[in-house]
Amino acid sequence: MRDVAALAGVSLSTVSRVVNGSPPVRADLAERVQSAVEMLGYRHDLAARNLRSADRLSASIGLVIEDVSNPFFSAIHRGVEDVTRTRSVLTFAGSSDEQPDRERELTEALLARRVDGLIIVPAPGNHSYLARDAAAGVGLVFIDRPPQFLDADTVLSDNVGGARAAVSHLVAGGHRRIAFLGDQPQIFTAAERLRGYREALAEHGIREDPALIDHPAFRAGGVEARTRALLEGDDPPTALFTAQNLITLGALKTLHELDLHRSVAHVGFDDIPLADVLEPDFAAGEIAPFHAPRNSSPSREKGTETSGRPGRRTVASFAPAMTIVRAPRRCAWVSCPFTERPA
Amino acid sequence: MRDVAALAGVSLSTVSRVVNGSPPVRADLAERVQSAVEMLGYRHDLAARNLRSADRLSASIGLVIEDVSNPFFSAIHRGVEDVTRTRSVLTFAGSSDEQPDRERELTEALLARRVDGLIIVPAPGNHSYLARDAAAGVGLVFIDRPPQFLDADTVLSDNVGGARAAVSHLVAGGHRRIAFLGDQPQIFTAAERLRGYREALAEHGIREDPALIDHPAFRAGGVEARTRALLEGDDPPTALFTAQNLITLGALKTLHELDLHRSVAHVGFDDIPLADVLEPDFAAGEIAPFHAPRNSSPSREKGTETSGRPGRRTVASFAPAMTIVRAPRRCAWVSCPFTERPA
DNA sequence: CTGAAAGCGCTTACAG
DNA sequence: CTGAAAGCGCTTACAG
Numbered sequence: 001m002r003d004v005a006a007l008a009g010v011s012l013s014t015v016s017r018v019v020n021g022s023p024p025v026r027a028d029l030a031e032r033v034q035s036a037v038e039m040l041g042y043r044h045d046l047a048a049r050n051l052r053s054a055d056r057l058s059a060s061i062g063l064v065i066e067d068v069s070n071p072f073f074s075a076i077h078r079g080v081e082d083v084t085r086t087r088s089v090l091t092f093a094g095s096s097d098e099q100p101d102r103e104r105e106l107t108e109a110l111l112a113r114r115v116d117g118l119i120i121v122p123a124p125g126n127h128s129y130l131a132r133d134a135a136a137g138v139g140l141v142f143i144d145r146p147p148q149f150l151d152a153d154t155v156l157s158d159n160v161g162g163a164r165a166a167v168s169h170l171v172a173g174g175h176r177r178i179a180f181l182g183d184q185p186q187i188f189t190a191a192e193r194l195r196g197y198r199e200a201l202a203e204h205g206i207r208e209d210p211a212l213i214d215h216p217a218f219r220a221g222g223v224e225a226r227t228r229a230l231l232e233g234d235d236p237p238t239a240l241f242t243a244q245n246l247i248t249l250g251a252l253k254t255l256h257e258l259d260l261h262r263s264v265a266h267v268g269f270d271d272i273p274l275a276d277v278l279e280p281d282f283a284a285g286e287i288a289p290f291h292a293p294r295n296s297s298p299s300r301e302k303g304t305e306t307s308g309r310p311g312r313r314t315v316a317s318f319a320p321a322m323t324i325v326r327a328p329r330r331c332a333w334v335s336c337p338f339t340e341r342p343a
Numbered sequence: 344m345r346d347v348a349a350l351a352g353v354s355l356s357t358v359s360r361v362v363n364g365s366p367p368v369r370a371d372l373a374e375r376v377q378s379a380v381e382m383l384g385y386r387h388d389l390a391a392r393n394l395r396s397a398d399r400l401s402a403s404i405g406l407v408i409e410d411v412s413n414p415f416f417s418a419i420h421r422g423v424e425d426v427t428r429t430r431s432v433l434t435f436a437g438s439s440d441e442q443p444d445r446e447r448e449l450t451e452a453l454l455a456r457r458v459d460g461l462i463i464v465p466a467p468g469n470h471s472y473l474a475r476d477a478a479a480g481v482g483l484v485f486i487d488r489p490p491q492f493l494d495a496d497t498v499l500s501d502n503v504g505g506a507r508a509a510v511s512h513l514v515a516g517g518h519r520r521i522a523f524l525g526d527q528p529q530i531f532t533a534a535e536r537l538r539g540y541r542e543a544l545a546e547h548g549i550r551e552d553p554a555l556i557d558h559p560a561f562r563a564g565g566v567e568a569r570t571r572a573l574l575e576g577d578d579p580p581t582a583l584f585t586a587q588n589l590i591t592l593g594a595l596k597t598l599h600e601l602d603l604h605r606s607v608a609h610v611g612f613d614d615i616p617l618a619d620v621l622e623p624d625f626a627a628g629e630i631a632p633f634h635a636p637r638n639s640s641p642s643r644e645k646g647t648e649t650s651g652r653p654g655r656r657t658v659a660s661f662a663p664a665m666t667i668v669r670a671p672r673r674c675a676w677v678s679c680p681f682t683e684r685p686a
Numbered sequence: 687c688t689g690a691a692a693g694c695g696c697t698t699a700c701a702g
Numbered sequence: 703c704t705g706a707a708a709g710c711g712c713t714t715a716c717a718g
Binding site: 353354356357360367368369372391393394396399 | 703704705706709710711712
């Protein structure tokens with residue numbers, strides 16, 4: 001900037017005004033500054049600006065999700081980007097892999113870079129380490145799961161309701177031995193979906209069989225192994241409820257390998273790509289990804305939508321409503337990528 | 344930091360040394376500083392550090408891809424993150440949506456935040472605007488496509504070879520009317536894949552039919568419409584070569600809607616989720632996503648792998664090799680997310 | 687409308 | 703080993 005000022009023959013203040021578009025500057029000076037900027041290939045340094053400016057806003061936020069390459073989370077990422085873009089805000093994105101240490105490390109690295117806000121899909125654990133930063137003015141929103149030991153804005157799906165609907169759908173198809181394959185139970189959504197599964201069974205007078213409930217590690221082919229064991233064991237389930245998108249994918253593969261995809265019913269929580277092309281097939285437009293073969297009239301549940309892109313369905317097929325939990329301090333710096341639906 | 348120094352009763356220099364782990368500092372002083380840091384909830388300001396420090400490294404990079412939520416690109420994003428994480432570098436990610444203006448806007452916003460390097464999937468257009476920054480020391484790598492009017496490190500797939508292999512596979516199955524559905528021809532990968540398609544036809548003495556070549560806009564249901572028109576028209580193709588993952592998905596849906604998925608052969612460039620669960624089915628482990636129904640012995644082509652995660656296949660099923668093009672100035676700040684394979 | 691000066695939070699020679 | 707001082711690239715009252 002000093003070089004620009006020298007070349008244009010003006011003061012630093014004037015260059016600063018031109019570069020920031022602050023109104024009161026004579027046209028000919030502005031022009032001289034502009035051409036000096038171009039000649040020198042000058043780039044404004046936002047970090048230095050941020051250090052001195054009154055608002056101290058870095059125009060960047062941090063997004064901490066489970067995995068940037070999981071389609072569920074990458075769709076959220078896109079939703080966030082679509083909003084931040086309209087405000088000239090850039091997004092740091094990172095994966096916690098469900099590990100509290102990794103989440104904290106990422107979050108603190110983000111805070112050291114003075115992000116204006118943080119959107120976090122919290123891993124299990126204590127989030128009180130963020131209380132001070134939130135109080136200091138860092139925007140903070142949790143999505144998909146609530147934080148622990150911290151009061152903050154949170155956006156949730158109706159996990160219990162979705163799981164109940166899914167299991168009830170299978171029961172209506174005549175099933176009574178329904179397996180549950182979900183994420184680790186420390187994860188909020190997994191626990192809630194298991195609760196929904198249990199509530200649906202109880203509602204229909206079906207006794208729970210612990211042998212049908214499992215939380216396979218999906219990173220190491222655990223889902224495939226567990227699904228196979230379940231289906232090849234004594235007294236196998238006649239239906240599967242898989243409570244997460246990657247688990248659904250794994251179970252689907254095994255079902256096909258065993259050529260059981262036409263005889264074992266299957267409902268998954270979370271939408272998956274190509275759900276409407278799989279066999280058994282089902283009418284286009286239906287959101288329920290899998291159709292219980294014994295049920296001849298699949299229900300037409302409506303899912304909620306994330307992000308503003310048409311036709312994109314990323315929230316649980318069986319999550320009839322989103323809940324937005326507001327902390328006392330409102331989040332003002334970014335609107336939520338989820339659209340709120342009347343219940 | 345001033346407050347920390349005051350509370351600990353030491354100078355700013357000492358606090359700086361402790362916070363940065365610079366060796367020569369007395370144990371008791373270090374301890375006093377540490378507890379002052381904790382009492383005050385002090386967070387080191389990396390932006391301010393960056394402004395003054397000798398190396399001027401921000402420990403952050405920018406990733407500009409077509410769409411953060413496209414599975415092909417989000418897998419690359421994860422690969423990048425896995426490497427940057429080991430160096431305590433954070434990643435800004437953004438979507439260009441194939442628009443030159445958007446790419447430039449994003450890139451310049453990134454540069455204003457003084458990223459140490461940029462990984463870009465270039466949209467069509469002139470990239471010489473980056474020459475000055477590259478010369479000034481910003482790391483620069485292009486992936487998936489080469490930049491234009493700029494000499495820089497680039498990582499490419501073998502698009503021509505992959506497309507040739509795909510089309511030859513269909514020809515081997517007895518097909519001669521093979522449609523090409525690809526991305527806009529200004530996009531390097533789309534043009535290259537079209538070239539491979541043409542080369543394969545020529546090689547087998549098949550005359551090209553312009554009516555069978557199209558570049559539908561996949562954002563607005565264009566793929567589905569175009570596929571339908573093609574298949575319902577006079578003299579329809581007996582086989583489809585779709586040259587991009589989202590186009591493959593769209594064509595697949597239409598094929599299923601028309602109940603033609605068992606009679607029209609289909610090969611797609613890029614892996615897609617659930618490729619191994621679709622029907623017609625094919626042996627597990629095969630990378631070719633679709634099996635030409637008239638061909639009873641699908642070939643077992645091996646794809647290349649991106650990212651370090653096991654079982655992840657994101658590069659074209661029919662891209663037998665990656666090419667790494669080195670610009671005169673080597674890229675040293677981040678290793679490539681693609682693994683290089685012997686041809 | 688313009689410029690000289692102070693200062694944002696930090697690091698880094700330089701003396702001590 | 704420690705501290706006082708200068709300065710990174712910028713903005714912002716403050717005079718003029």
